[in-house]
Amino acid sequence: MKIALSGLNNTDNPAPGIGVAKGLKGHELVGLSYDPNEPGIYQGIFERIFLMPFPSLGFEELRDRLAYIKEQSGIEMVWPNLDAELPLYIKHQEQLHDMGLITFLPTMEQFSVREKRNLAKLCSELGIRHPRTEEVHSVDELVRVLQDFSYPVMIKGNYYKAKKAANFEEAVTYFTEIANEWGYPILVQEIVEGIEINYTGVAQGTLYGGFSIKKLTTTDIGKVWSAVTIKNDAMQELAHRFVEQTKWRGAFELEAIAAKDGIYLIEINPRFPAWIGFSVDIGLNLPKMALQLALGKRVRKKFTYPEQKMYVRYVDELVCDFGKFTQLLSKKEL
Numbered sequence: 001m002k003i004a005l006s007g008l009n010n011t012d013n014p015a016p017g018i019g020v021a022k023g024l025k026g027h028e029l030v031g032l033s034y035d036p037n038e039p040g041i042y043q044g045i046f047e048r049i050f051l052m053p054f055p056s057l058g059f060e061e062l063r064d065r066l067a068y069i070k071e072q073s074g075i076e077m078v079w080p081n082l083d084a085e086l087p088l089y090i091k092h093q094e095q096l097h098d099m100g101l102i103t104f105l106p107t108m109e110q111f112s113v114r115e116k117r118n119l120a121k122l123c124s125e126l127g128i129r130h131p132r133t134e135e136v137h138s139v140d141e142l143v144r145v146l147q148d149f150s151y152p153v154m155i156k157g158n159y160y161k162a163k164k165a166a167n168f169e170e171a172v173t174y175f176t177e178i179a180n181e182w183g184y185p186i187l188v189q190e191i192v193e194g195i196e197i198n199y200t201g202v203a204q205g206t207l208y209g210g211f212s213i214k215k216l217t218t219t220d221i222g223k224v225w226s227a228v229t230i231k232n233d234a235m236q237e238l239a240h241r242f243v244e245q246t247k248w249r250g251a252f253e254l255e256a257i258a259a260k261d262g263i264y265l266i267e268i269n270p271r272f273p274a275w276i277g278f279s280v281d282i283g284l285n286l287p288k289m290a291l292q293l294a295l296g297k298r299v300r301k302k303f304t305y306p307e308q309k310m311y312v313r314y315v316d317e318l319v320c321d322f323g324k325f326t327q328l329l330s331k332k333e334l
Contacts, residue, residue, distance in 0.1 A: 001291070002074050004066075006032040006052065007081030008040030012219045014313070016081040019277030021045050023287030030073050032080075036328040042320045048073050049334040055085045059092045067099060072333070077102040077294065081271055083160045087111065090270075104294035106250050106270055113246055114268035116158050116187050122268075126241050129264045131257075133189040142175050145188050154189040157182040162222065164191070192266075194259035198224075199235045200273050202251050202290045203243040209289050209302045210239050211279065213311065224275045229282060229309045234263045236303065242268070251276075251290055278311045 003024060007017030008031050018040045021029055031046035034054060041049050050069050053061040069075060078101045080089045089096070090111050093103045113122055116133070123130035131154075134145045146153070146168060155174040156162040160182055165171035175186050196218075201210025212235045213227040239254060253269040272286065279286040284305045292299045328334045 001076055001295075002028040002030065003077045003079055003291075004030040004032050004050075004069065004073075004075040005046075005079045005081065006034075006085060008033050008038040008046075009035070010039040010043070012225075013221060013223060014274035015040075016272045016274050016276055018043070018045065019274060019280075020079060020081060020272055020287045022277040023280045023285045024291060027291075030069070030075050032069075032078075033328075036325055039318065041328070041334070042318050042324065049328060051328060051332040055088045059088055059095070062088060063092070063095065063099070066096070066101065070099065070101065075101065077104075077291075079104070083269070083271070086270055087159075102294055104250050104290055106246075106248055106252075110246050110248055111270050114252075114270065116156055116267065117185055119265070119268065122242075122245070123265050126238065126245060126265075128238055128241075129259075129262055131190045131192050131264055131266065133187050135185045135187055136175070137184045137186070139172065139175065142172065142186070142188065146171055149188060149190060152191055154187075154191055156187040156189055158185050158187065189266075192257045192259050192264045194257040194264070197230065197232060197235060197256050197258050197263075198227075198273065199232075199239050199254040199256070200252070200276060200279070200286065201239050201243070201254075202286050202293065203248045204293045205243070205247045205249065207240050207243045207301070208293065208299050209284060209286055210236070211282070211284055211303070211305045212236070213275070213278070216310075224273070224311070225313050227275065227278070227311045229278075229305060229307050229311075231307055232258070238263065238265065251286070275311055275313075279305075281311075282306055282309050 005017045007015030009015040010018050029046050031049040032052050090105050117135050120130050136142045152164050152166045155165050157178040161178050163174040196215040199212045212230050212232045214230045216226040251272040253273045255267040257264045282305045
């Protein structure tokens with residue numbers, strides 16, 4: 001099986017592509033990148049690399065590029081891993097199927113129901129707590145809403161980015177930065193004190209596998225740097241309810257806070273997290289499970305995994321030929 005993957009960044013702001021690739025060893029992998037500086041390009045994981053047009057250019061650019069890549073490399077499946085590109089792939093996955101490209105993605109309805117601005121409603125339907133969240137579309141609205149919040153507060157984009165504001169000035173600054181990059185709405189959310197726990201899984205109308213971690217350390221932007229596997233019955237039950245409620249198809253990640261008064265669901269990502277390679281190391285290969293489901297194969301459900309296994313991200317260095325970088329810049333493929 002020849003599979004094209006995006007999300008090759010592997011720095012302190014890692015993307016899921018390298019972890020997904022780890023779970024797909026034995027298959028021929030092609031890398032899709034938006035930036036020739038992404039470390040995953042040079043790690044020897046992918047047999048070919050292709051630069052991609054930015055999602056903002058629309059589906060025609062994406063379609064034409066994927067048609068070229070399919071002709072040149074023979075890819076059979078495309079596996080997007082980035083928040084910014086997922087809406088485009090999800091909206092047009094039928095056209096991609098017509099091109100002979102397999103995907104394993106949720107529907108647009110499923111994608112929408114878990115958006116940050118819609119999450120409070122979904123949490124109510126799931127019977128799970130959610131931090132107080134207000135949607136704002138202007139600085140004037142922001143000023144008005146902030147009067148009813150205590151600092152610090154979270155300032156979030158609907159699709160991507162979240163920053164903790166310690167005061168009014170920071171809140172306005174972050175609001176402007178995120179709005180300029182990702183557009184509206186912007187969300188103001190109260191901060192719930194507790195332990196950060198996450199759950200990642202794979203589903204096709206029913207939950208087939210997944211596991212929970214507790215975050216130990218994170219980067220400045222909240223990316224997991226170290227974590228430990230845990231068993232949390234509440235998170236496992238929440239994952240089952242989420243999948244049954246939405247009939248979810250594909251990978252997902254639940255981000256939550258374990259507070260004194262219970263679990264608060266903070267976010268649902270419609271993809272695997274950057275730490276998904278952890279699943280391979282603990283004997284619960286979720287990317288492989290997702291691939292088997294995408295291919296229509298029979299998959300045994302699995303929720304058993306060892307507790308107290310620690311994940312640690314670390315920094316490494318690579319030395320490679322600069323000609324690879326310049327070739328990628330000039331020819332848009334490697």
